[in-house]
Ligand code: SF4
């Protein structure tokens with residue numbers, strides 16, 4: 001059966017090999033472009049959030065190629081995302097497409113979560129083989145995330161602009177080609193090595209910025225104007241709070257959902273859907289960890305993030321950390337985002353100077 | 358004379374569903390309930406000024422009503438409404454409302470933000486009211502008496518709504534004995550429309566550009582989600598493969614479906630939606646597709662925002678109604694043409 005899925009950041013490359021291994025023909029979604037967005041905008045409700053439009057646009061790009069099954073994130077979740085699948089299906093039906101939908105919902109904690117969620121996709125073949133494919137897929141996902149995090153740290157100090165991104169793409173290429181567990185491990189090592197080879201200015205102390213907000217616009221660089229790369233080029237280490245494999249991380253900023261929720265208590269004591277409450281808790285967390293600032297990313301009309309944003313001024317004052325919010329829609333432009341980021345970086349630099357003086 | 362403690366209730370959002378209940382109970386506790394004035398330009402402007410600009414109009418309006426109350430009361434009554442039926446929740450902005458308001462300004466009176474989360478209506482309601490009662494150190498007997506009284510009024514209010522009254526009319530008749538009330542008798546109008554959406558958009562004459570009043574003036578029959586009995590609505594929950602997560606969105610969707618499928622005497626649907634409303638982006642498309650799939654039932658979206666004036670909305674309403682009348686007449690002609698011997 002011909003399968004496609006929604007594009008959701010770099011990690012998506014893993015799905016292709018995994019679905020192929022279990023015997024599907026994969027129609028890989030291209031990285032969303034402005035054309036994807038305008039397709040989505042044309043057929044989606046005007047005030048649908050940008051993830052809805054981009055995902056719809058992606059489907060419309062792959063459906064004409066004979067897609068029969070769509071594997072979709074969403075179909076669960078106490079927000080509009082929970083209704084995405086249903087409405088996508090109806091809109092597509094209106095247009096004469098009738099693919100089958102299979103839903104799964106990130107983040108994925110353990111291989112077994114992933115397994116449970118896509119077990120419906122199993123075709124013939126042994127269960128053992130199926131499970132092993134999933135395990136490999138999951139290992140790959142983790143490697144992709146690791147390499148991405150590493151690249152963010154290195155880019156801020158690179159001597160020649162663009163070196164890191166090139167090394168990163170190489171590493172991802174290795175992973176894409178890797179099939180067996182051994183190959184994946186090797187690709188992982190080699191990918192990290194490529195990044196370490198990038199000449200860096202080790203005397204430079206980059207600013208650190210936390211990225212919070214809604215999951216899709218955090219994960220998909222095409223939706224957030226390549227925020228992490230842009231910040232990197234400005235000499236900043238970005239650290240987002242969501243990765244597809246979030247819960248397996250054990251570094252400084254890896255903290256559970258539970259912790260974010262605890263930290264949010266004094267400001268927003270209730271789960272409000274999406275990642276609204278996490279966003280509030282994460283600001284506190286980043287402040288505690290000595291980050292220099294926080295960027296909040298959200299689709300325009302995103303309900304939980306609007307609630308979170310209205311608490312931000314207070315939160316920022318009490319915790320002494322500047323917060324910059326981007327509500328993204330189809331009218332948001334790259335240039336505007338960059339200008340605002342530059343001003344924000346200046347502000348953080350000044351604050352750092354003041355604090356050290 | 359004892360000076361009464363004043364507690365303010367903003368005249369919007371859940372006001373349309375719960376005002377009689379809250380007012381009755383709070384008064385029973387010995388508090389003086391102060392209601393903000395009907396929405397006007399000043400309230401809207403204040404709201405726009407105080408709220409994050411990405412918020413929807415109803416939330417901005419709520420902040421405006423809070424501003425209208427803030428210097429007149431000792432407390433603001435902004436309960437955290439989580440769920441009213443144990444299944445869906447209110448829109449996330451309702452869930453975070455006390456926090457949004459609290460952190461919007463520093464000069465607000467204390468907020469009563471008790472959580473309202475219903476599993477079984479009666480039992481949970483008591484728990485909710487009990488907590489509020491103890492905040493004002495009321496005696497247990499007072500709380501129980503208030504609970505019973507408030508529960509009765511709430512029931513009567515929703516009974517009146519289900520018989521076809523709008524909230525403002527039902528509120529007037531709350532203390533009239535049932536036998537003296539003349540109930541509206543629908544069905545006489547040439548054209549009947551379903552006006553669906555959230556009560557705080559539909560029934561606020563200012564923000565909706567007098568939509569209901571204007572429709573009535575041109576002789577249109579109107580049915581809103583509040584006029585449909587709860588059990589009829591609940592039946593429709595099985596109709597959708599997937600329901601919304603939000604209380605008012607479900608009610609709007611179910612009432613539209615109910616009217617399309619069960620009532621059959623509807624000539625069209627008007628969906629009143631608020632600019633910047635997250636849930637409505639989904640709901641509106643769903644309703645549009647459902648209407649289309651039911652014999653192309655005429656469907657009109659009226660979007661309200663801080664700039665939408667009455668004149669603009671009225672022009673669109675009139676065009677829509679003209680179209681409906683025209684449609685009915687041509688249908689009628691075809692009927693008579695089809696009769697043999699003519
Ligand atoms: S969290 Fe925001 S972007 Fe995600 S579904 Fe909800 S409203 Fe849309």
Ligand code: SF4
Pocket residue numbers: 303413414415416448449450451555605631633634635636637
């Ligand atoms: S349902 Fe829509 S209009 Fe109502 S508060 Fe939520 S976003 Fe605003």
